[in-house]
Amino acid sequence: MKRFGPTVALNGASIAIAEGETHALVGRNGAGKSTLVSILTGLQPADEGEVLFAGEPAPALADRDAWRRRVACVYQKSTIIPALTVAENLFLNRQTEGGVIRWRALRARARELLDTYEVDVDVQALAGDLSVEQRQLVEIARALSFGARFIILDEPTARLDGPAIERLFTRMRSLREQGVTMMYISHHLDEVYEICQSVTVFRDARHIVTRPVAGFPHGELVDAMTGEATAAYQSRARTPGERVVLAGEGLSLAGRYREVDLTVRSGEVVGLAGSASSGKVGLAETLVGLRRPDAGTVTVNGVRVRPGDVPSALRAGLGFVPEDRHHEGFVPLLSVAENATIPIAGKLGRFGTVSPSRQRARAVQLIDDLDIKTEGPGQPVGDLSGGNAQKVVFARALVDDPSALVVINPTAGVDVKAKQALLGAVEDAVERGAGAVLVSDDLDDLRVCDRVLVMFHGRVVKDVPRGWTDHELVAVMEGIEQ
Amino acid sequence: ACGSSSTSTTGSGGAGGGKVGIDYPRADSDFWNSYIKYVPQMAAEQKVDLMPATNSQNDVAKLVSNVQALVGQGAKAIVMAPQDTGAIATTLQQLENKKIPVVSVDTRPDKGKVSMVVRADNRAYGTKACEFLGEKLGGKGKVVQLMGSLSSINGRDRAEAFRECMKTKFPGITVFEEPTEWEGSKAASMLQTRLEQNPDIKGIYMHAGGVHLAPTLQVLKQKNLLVPPGDPKHVFVISNDGIPEELEAIRKGEIDATVSQPADLYAKYAMFYAKASLDGKTFKPGPTDHDSTIIQLPNGLEDQLPAPLVTKDNVDDKNLWGNQVK
Amino acid sequence: MTTLTASPSPRVRLARFRDLTLVPVILILLVVGAVLDPTFLTSGNLTNVLQQQAAISLLVLAEAMILIAGKFDLSLESTVGMAPAIAVMLVIPASAGGFGLGLPGGLVIPLCLLVGAAIGAFNGFLIIKFQLSAFIVTLAMLIIVHGLQLGPTQGKTLFELPDSILYLGSAVWLGLPASIWIAGVLFAAGIAGLAYFRIGRSLYAIGGNIDAARAAGIRVDRVLWGVFILGGTLAALAGVLETGRLGAIGSNQGVGWIFMVFAAAVIGGVSMDGGKGTILGALTGVLVIGLVQNILTLKGVSGFWQPVVYGAIILVALIISRIAGGKAQD
Amino acid sequence: MTTLTASPSPRVRLARFRDLTLVPVILILLVVGAVLDPTFLTSGNLTNVLQQQAAISLLVLAEAMILIAGKFDLSLESTVGMAPAIAVMLVIPASAGGFGLGLPGGLVIPLCLLVGAAIGAFNGFLIIKFQLSAFIVTLAMLIIVHGLQLGPTQGKTLFELPDSILYLGSAVWLGLPASIWIAGVLFAAGIAGLAYFRIGRSLYAIGGNIDAARAAGIRVDRVLWGVFILGGTLAALAGVLETGRLGAIGSNQGVGWIFMVFAAAVIGGVSMDGGKGTILGALTGVLVIGLVQNILTLKGVSGFWQPVVYGAIILVALIISRIAGGKAQD
Ligand SMILES: Nc1ncnc2c1ncn2[C@@H]1O[C@H](COP(=O)(O)OP(=O)(O)OP(=O)(O)O)[C@@H](O)[C@H]1O
Ligand SMILES: Nc1ncnc2c1ncn2[C@@H]1O[C@H](COP(=O)(O)OP(=O)(O)OP(=O)(O)O)[C@@H](O)[C@H]1O
Ligand SMILES: [Mg+2]
Numbered sequence A: 001m002k003r004f005g006p007t008v009a010l011n012g013a014s015i016a017i018a019e020g021e022t023h024a025l026v027g028r029n030g031a032g033k034s035t036l037v038s039i040l041t042g043l044q045p046a047d048e049g050e051v052l053f054a055g056e057p058a059p060a061l062a063d064r065d066a067w068r069r070r071v072a073c074v075y076q077k078s079t080i081i082p083a084l085t086v087a088e089n090l091f092l093n094r095q096t097e098g099g100v101i102r103w104r105a106l107r108a109r110a111r112e113l114l115d116t117y118e119v120d121v122d123v124q125a126l127a128g129d130l131s132v133e134q135r136q137l138v139e140i141a142r143a144l145s146f147g148a149r150f151i152i153l154d155e156p157t158a159r160l161d162g163p164a165i166e167r168l169f170t171r172m173r174s175l176r177e178q179g180v181t182m183m184y185i186s187h188h189l190d191e192v193y194e195i196c197q198s199v200t201v202f203r204d205a206r207h208i209v210t211r212p213v214a215g216f217p218h219g220e221l222v223d224a225m226t227g228e229a230t231a232a233y234q235s236r237a238r239t240p241g242e243r244v245v246l247a248g249e250g251l252s253l254a255g256r257y258r259e260v261d262l263t264v265r266s267g268e269v270v271g272l273a274g275s276a277s278s279g280k281v282g283l284a285e286t287l288v289g290l291r292r293p294d295a296g297t298v299t300v301n302g303v304r305v306r307p308g309d310v311p312s313a314l315r316a317g318l319g320f321v322p323e324d325r326h327h328e329g330f331v332p333l334l335s336v337a338e339n340a341t342i343p344i345a346g347k348l349g350r351f352g353t354v355s356p357s358r359q360r361a362r363a364v365q366l367i368d369d370l371d372i373k374t375e376g377p378g379q380p381v382g383d384l385s386g387g388n389a390q391k392v393v394f395a396r397a398l399v400d401d402p403s404a405l406v407v408i409n410p411t412a413g414v415d416v417k418a419k420q421a422l423l424g425a426v427e428d429a430v431e432r433g434a435g436a437v438l439v440s441d442d443l444d445d446l447r448v449c450d451r452v453l454v455m456f457h458g459r460v461v462k463d464v465p466r467g468w469t470d471h472e473l474v475a476v477m478e479g480i481e482q
Numbered sequence B: 001a002c003g004s005s006s007t008s009t010t011g012s013g014g015a016g017g018g019k020v021g022i023d024y025p026r027a028d029s030d031f032w033n034s035y036i037k038y039v040p041q042m043a044a045e046q047k048v049d050l051m052p053a054t055n056s057q058n059d060v061a062k063l064v065s066n067v068q069a070l071v072g073q074g075a076k077a078i079v080m081a082p083q084d085t086g087a088i089a090t091t092l093q094q095l096e097n098k099k100i101p102v103v104s105v106d107t108r109p110d111k112g113k114v115s116m117v118v119r120a121d122n123r124a125y126g127t128k129a130c131e132f133l134g135e136k137l138g139g140k141g142k143v144v145q146l147m148g149s150l151s152s153i154n155g156r157d158r159a160e161a162f163r164e165c166m167k168t169k170f171p172g173i174t175v176f177e178e179p180t181e182w183e184g185s186k187a188a189s190m191l192q193t194r195l196e197q198n199p200d201i202k203g204i205y206m207h208a209g210g211v212h213l214a215p216t217l218q219v220l221k222q223k224n225l226l227v228p229p230g231d232p233k234h235v236f237v238i239s240n241d242g243i244p245e246e247l248e249a250i251r252k253g254e255i256d257a258t259v260s261q262p263a264d265l266y267a268k269y270a271m272f273y274a275k276a277s278l279d280g281k282t283f284k285p286g287p288t289d290h291d292s293t294i295i296q297l298p299n300g301l302e303d304q305l306p307a308p309l310v311t312k313d314n315v316d317d318k319n320l321w322g323n324q325v326k
Numbered sequence C, D: 001m002t003t004l005t006a007s008p009s010p011r012v013r014l015a016r017f018r019d020l021t022l023v024p025v026i027l028i029l030l031v032v033g034a035v036l037d038p039t040f041l042t043s044g045n046l047t048n049v050l051q052q053q054a055a056i057s058l059l060v061l062a063e064a065m066i067l068i069a070g071k072f073d074l075s076l077e078s079t080v081g082m083a084p085a086i087a088v089m090l091v092i093p094a095s096a097g098g099f100g101l102g103l104p105g106g107l108v109i110p111l112c113l114l115v116g117a118a119i120g121a122f123n124g125f126l127i128i129k130f131q132l133s134a135f136i137v138t139l140a141m142l143i144i145v146h147g148l149q150l151g152p153t154q155g156k157t158l159f160e161l162p163d164s165i166l167y168l169g170s171a172v173w174l175g176l177p178a179s180i181w182i183a184g185v186l187f188a189a190g191i192a193g194l195a196y197f198r199i200g201r202s203l204y205a206i207g208g209n210i211d212a213a214r215a216a217g218i219r220v221d222r223v224l225w226g227v228f229i230l231g232g233t234l235a236a237l238a239g240v241l242e243t244g245r246l247g248a249i250g251s252n253q254g255v256g257w258i259f260m261v262f263a264a265a266v267i268g269g270v271s272m273d274g275g276k277g278t279i280l281g282a283l284t285g286v287l288v289i290g291l292v293q294n295i296l297t298l299k300g301v302s303g304f305w306q307p308v309v310y311g312a313i314i315l316v317a318l319i320i321s322r323i324a325g326g327k328a329q330d
């Protein structure tokens, strides 16, 4: 049992993990998974109940070393320290057994560790300079390096692309062969089927079911998570209009992408795919004005927007969901209503005022539309679960009925049902006449697209129409086939 | 003798009556601390009904609010020592409107009515110090002036008088001026640096013995310059204030002189004139019965108390306030 | 999904009163003051407290806005003395210590506000355009601006002032000093502006997450720059009020205020980390500090021990606002 | 797999020298000083600069560690005066202004360090256990601690000091003032401790991401508390050195230092947001400030304009370290 103020995060939940198995924990956003992780790793005490390792009671909360011998973890929230080097992050608080730190030896150990996981990162680089993916890989390498016999991975793949996920799975399989026990949390259920032997479902802070994965139909698993019959998402068919709502011409940004042209029509969803560092995110961020291109122009709704200027893009009718919600997505201390309505603050009252009642009304409507689970429009977004915070960011993108929508990795860390809601929201907007660009590492997301532009080393190499198979698309993304 | 006549002021609570409010300017210098110690003693001697004192910590804004509070609590006369002589004008105006007489100690407000200013002439300090050093050095050489805060009128008066006197009477002497902000740490650093640059410095004028004395001696000691007056390496030091430690240093021959700023007389005559103004007594310019002169100011009167120069010859004089404390 | 065992309203309702955690402290001070000294609760004395705090409260208003936007300004305290001093020197004749430019005396307040705004603009320029640390830029500016007063005035007090600059700080309107009215109106504007206006809300967004604010289309640089300019202007106005109250401009007018300004803002609930706090809260902080000073003065606590009592009361107020506010402070 | 398009080495190599961005500034100052005054480059003068900065440099060392750990301590400056004053009063007779306890004079330095440590421990207690804002707690403590010096001494300067407390600040060892040796050794220890020891590295982890530090098994509270205690102790030691240099303990010893301490640390590259900067960098900051002061004194710049020159040089140093460091400051 775990409470946070009025919120019950865990309510009589229990989980038993057999030695040597890889055990999946699934559930909707806010089901209490991460809370359980922090209790199992000794970061927080449970209000009621106890943790047992191999039948023995867990060590005292203060004895961090004892906990770390028993369990290692990749937390959902980054535990990287940006101002320190990769090498030091890997061996944080165990740089030396005692005595003086020998940096050269430490770097060598770090190099070796990263090599075994094929992470190509300079160990002397500052962790803050790494990309999101690289940071995640460093965290995984660190967790696996403790030599603990029990490892917890809380959504390790939410920020990884296909090949990196594959490498992680290879690693997990070999660990399991060595008898290591793992708890694996993910919102990608196919990963659960691929790597896990048994699965536990949490819902509304309670334990629902634990079963072997084999012989647990996908549909039933989803139903157990959502508590109701849920159909798989069906992307809708539509015919794009003629009007160009978003266009980029001759865009180049040194080190990211080169000479990209792109047009999005009203009623069209254009996907942007590519492996890590292909430049897709950089391109999308240029379209919305977060980055200033070295060359080229961006046109929204026929208006040429000032390069690198978000407000002018928004004024021209753009809405967007940034890559990292914590970084650019929301202001944690401000309420759901306020976060969602920042772009239309000027329209919620006269003479520069913001009418709280109109703001609230608009927010209630968005909360309904996107099915955001919150105490009310007045709750700070910082208190929401990850998926719901992401929905608030979506709400902000949609609040001004944009005619062009750019969404970057919109479903990272979002549960099945929320994912459907978010993709549905994109499609709804497009049906209302908007055009959308959808950037994603998740091939499932890209299925809603009318066509997918594949980028490779900073160039658009192929325009793939609807109807592709995973295999075909991955081949293009990896540069194997043009 | 004081020219006293009895033209009683109206509304001041009548003769002989009324509480006196007092504000101390600061509590972080030895001179003022001695003054603070003398005040209750002198008040008791002269039977002044003194209210609990306030302290404006060298902040004129605090002084203004303190005075408001004192008046609010029923003060019929105010003794203050405004370290910022301009910014008190409005307050003095208000006090005049309320017919509350004001005695200003140590500083002379630029504007606004005061019934009496009790102070020694700070320009005279600077001039005395200049003359002392000039004569000892024979009209040539280099001297350092460790100045106080440039934002204080007394510091500025001493500095200007010293500078002008040197320029006119001893043009052969080079003066280095160090703005120490009444800080010992700055004084030590600046003096040390200046002696490094000009090892032939032969005289030092310290604006405040309380803060400058120990650092100066420490620097001189470090440079092996703390030698008796006969020695050619001797540096002549004249201080200001006349606290007991300065007198002790004069006895030991570490410094040569000081200008004794009479903390006891400040307290005594502050109380005297406060009571006198409540009693309705008034005064006229001219010499007084206590070796001082009252002069006329545009906005009141000023009693210029004597500030003796103390050297080895008269350092044991019992009348020096520095010999009376302990 | 979150299951709510309790109704959410108590939480929300409490949050709304978080600005007012100092109100019990103020009440305690009023009672204590009344018990200790009969003068304390008189309207004359309370008016004095308000008048004495009027100028510094404008600095607290300015600093609260700057802190909420996630920045820092130490140089405000030097502006309090320097802006009116320079403005006055521009209009008075050289014989009275001015520059002798002979500008009309009526210009002195506009000039003063302009000087304040210019200082704020320069701060903003360095901090926003050069991306320098706000703390250290404004620390350097604190020193420089004070020097820019000492230099031209040669450390002297300016006491021959044009009437126009004396008026606001000394006039009485409807039985209350004008400075109280001015501070009151500006605080009301600040409270409303930060609660109900788009521009005010954007300060919270910028202070809470500057990247998110930028991504949401707020013109972050422009807003921040505006806040610095407004801050400098308010500090200059505080200087005008203080000048009128004191009748002259001393060379250390405003010196040492900034610590009290921060203390007032922070015990009033404004976070040093940005994005948190209200103008109303900051106002309660000013009042607490003013009342404490007044009581200490009335009781005539020895100047030597005053700081101890004073600091201890700030600590206690801090602890009370921590307990009532319920959240760890940054 | 992620491939880095550009070779990372130039960037990394630069980062290693980021501590030293002030070295060009120091070189410029040395050249400028030498040109302006022939005394400047003499070993006597440079020794003086180091000796004058020895005491304040210990505060910078303490503050740098506290800032790196993501906290704040303003009260250090008051400890510089209060710790030695109280220690001295404990040992000298009542006739010389002491408490008359008659403790042996040799105890004065240990007592002084103990007082400093106790102040640090109290700060840590309020900040860590009560989770109060470090800025405002230590601001209140700045006032209180200073009051705890003013109260017992009644604002007087303590002139009659035991020899033991004068020794360190005035002795000369191997031709250099002892205080330079002491500061040098402590800085060397600080540089090594923060670069090569787990406890030192844990300060960076705590300042960089306190939750991550906790998850990595660092005993965050204990380390932070230790840093505050160490900070108070270093401030007390600075007080001992300053007392020896000045030969007396004035009632405003240390007052006003804290701004310079922050300026030195921040232009030396220590971030106000925690987790960034080095002790070596902070040391270069101290040197810049010391050299600037020395040059201003040698040139005899008018006291009225000194602050302007001084502040402007800090700004320029800040801009240079910003450009050389390449990153936006916080
Ligand atoms: N520190 C906290 N303070 C208040 N509420 C919290 C805190 N941490 C978690 N919660 C709440 O507890 C509930 C469970 O959160 P938890 O993070 O365990 O969910 P989760 O299952 O990991 O969700 P996700 O899939 O989005 O990661 C949520 O409602 C969340 O808002
Ligand atoms: N802040 C940065 N500074 C310098 N280079 C960067 C930065 N961010 C990304 N890069 C580099 O720019 C290139 C393109 O990055 P971009 O993020 O656009 O690729 P991406 O396709 O979005 O990759 P991913 O799918 O992994 O997010 C990569 O080589 C990346 O390492
Ligand atoms: Mg989670």
Ligand SMILES: [Mg+2]
Binding pocket: A131, A132, A277, A281, A282
């Ligand atoms: Mg990317």
